[in-house]
Amino acid sequence: MIASSVFRSVMVVALAAFVSSEATGQQRTAAPKNVILMIADGTGASAIAATGMYAGKLGKQVFDGPEWTKTWSSTYPLRTGENPASGPAGLAQDPNAVYDPAKNWDTTPVTTTTGQFADRFAGYAWTKKTAPDSANTMSAIVNGHKSYNNAINVDGNGQPVTTFAEVESRAGKAVGVVTTVEFADATPAAGAGTHNVSRAAHQAIASEMLNAGIVSVIMGTGNPNYDNDGVRRAAPDYGWIGESDWTALKAGTHKSGFKLIEDKAAFDALPSAANPPRKLIGIARSFNATQMYRRGAAPASETPYSVPRKSDVPDLPTMARGALNILDDDPDGLFLVIEGGAVDRAEHADNLGRMIEEKTEFDSAVAAVSAYLDANTNGNNWSNTLVIVTADHDHLLLGPDSDTVPFQDLTDKGAGKVPGYKWQSNSHSNRLVPLYARGAGAALVTGCARKNDAYTDGQGRHFGRGAYLDETDIFAVMNGTGCR
Numbered sequence: 001m002i003a004s005s006v007f008r009s010v011m012v013v014a015l016a017a018f019v020s021s022e023a024t025g026q027q028r029t030a031a032p033k034n035v036i037l038m039i040a041d042g043t044g045a046s047a048i049a050a051t052g053m054y055a056g057k058l059g060k061q062v063f064d065g066p067e068w069t070k071t072w073s074s075t076y077p078l079r080t081g082e083n084p085a086s087g088p089a090g091l092a093q094d095p096n097a098v099y100d101p102a103k104n105w106d107t108t109p110v111t112t113t114t115g116q117f118a119d120r121f122a123g124y125a126w127t128k129k130t131a132p133d134s135a136n137t138m139s140a141i142v143n144g145h146k147s148y149n150n151a152i153n154v155d156g157n158g159q160p161v162t163t164f165a166e167v168e169s170r171a172g173k174a175v176g177v178v179t180t181v182e183f184a185d186a187t188p189a190a191g192a193g194t195h196n197v198s199r200a201a202h203q204a205i206a207s208e209m210l211n212a213g214i215v216s217v218i219m220g221t222g223n224p225n226y227d228n229d230g231v232r233r234a235a236p237d238y239g240w241i242g243e244s245d246w247t248a249l250k251a252g253t254h255k256s257g258f259k260l261i262e263d264k265a266a267f268d269a270l271p272s273a274a275n276p277p278r279k280l281i282g283i284a285r286s287f288n289a290t291q292m293y294r295r296g297a298a299p300a301s302e303t304p305y306s307v308p309r310k311s312d313v314p315d316l317p318t319m320a321r322g323a324l325n326i327l328d329d330d331p332d333g334l335f336l337v338i339e340g341g342a343v344d345r346a347e348h349a350d351n352l353g354r355m356i357e358e359k360t361e362f363d364s365a366v367a368a369v370s371a372y373l374d375a376n377t378n379g380n381n382w383s384n385t386l387v388i389v390t391a392d393h394d395h396l397l398l399g400p401d402s403d404t405v406p407f408q409d410l411t412d413k414g415a416g417k418v419p420g421y422k423w424q425s426n427s428h429s430n431r432l433v434p435l436y437a438r439g440a441g442a443a444l445v446t447g448c449a450r451k452n453d454a455y456t457d458g459q460g461r462h463f464g465r466g467a468y469l470d471e472t473d474i475f476a477v478m479n480g481t482g483c484r
Ligand SMILES: [Zn+2]
Pocket: 042, 134, 344, 345, 348, 428
């Protein structure tokens, strides 16, 4: 065992140097041993503020501490079209989609609409019309290239791009992805290093996650046998995994070697399991998300937790700690993607109550990861582990008077109270999102944040977030090269 592990380490070092220069063209001088990438899908500044206000911890959440480096990230797509295009035109950046403070914060009144929502100000209209989706944004984060909406780790031509999951896997590290939504949805699919010209190819993506040999831990929903309330279906729904993959997993005979768990109790046992499976896929007994789509009240008036949460599905902190307990058996290190996927779903439903629930669960996962590193669990701590907490993109959630007061912030009504708010859309925006980093190489974030978000309108009103990077820079930070 020792001899083979030494041999493996030597091989891994040689391979890591090769892979890094191939993938980035730069030496990974400061590459951290472990990278934990935490994505609260769709979570911009207002979602963070709403959750902080409700919790009575605005500005005092775990990622607000002085140990964390904070900046902002742009999330714009290569273009808003949803198909690859050939030739140089397919790789060209649409100049109007590029984040521009003057366009984003434009307070000129307008009378246009986007979908069912009045645009009200030119900035609202621009940020909605140029918004990215979760496929191209997560891909940009994990492969460093912009692409079209719908792209999973392919460029504007539809050609595969090397991902961080592949870089780390080839370097001998253990890779995993856990989420509160379907395991083959865009964000976990991109995080796991799959490639597809369309995020909608769920069965192919699921098969690639299982069979490509990149990831050894997968957790989420998409269970063919259960509906969104966890009720067993009369007939399976293979919307998120093909019948042959599912049948083999259920029989314990999948050629990938993945072991399937479904029971909440099995998820709950993982964080402290002495000998967990080396390759595990956990598919909770729910279809589209763990909690978000349970039956409930009218979205517009539902307050957090007023509809009891399901008790038969795992929560994100448990999935995160369970994944770490498996991945950290690899002495070479780990790369874990943790997604709070249903924050975005609640925002699409314009349901602030459930958005706060989902973001609160995500924040608990950040706390669980922090506690794991604080305790130097299995030798993993802040000196050998980089943690990034960010979003893939934002929505347009603003203050209660934002129809007339441009870009008004939410209004704090105290702990346990839903803040004053107004949805200005039921879909994504192109606004900057907050980014927090801590641990090995976190300071590289600062060097990447070279642009400045500032705008003063004709009435002398100042807007802007300050320094920001682009989400493609996160790839360089995780690689340990930073931006040069
Ligand atoms: Zn979305």
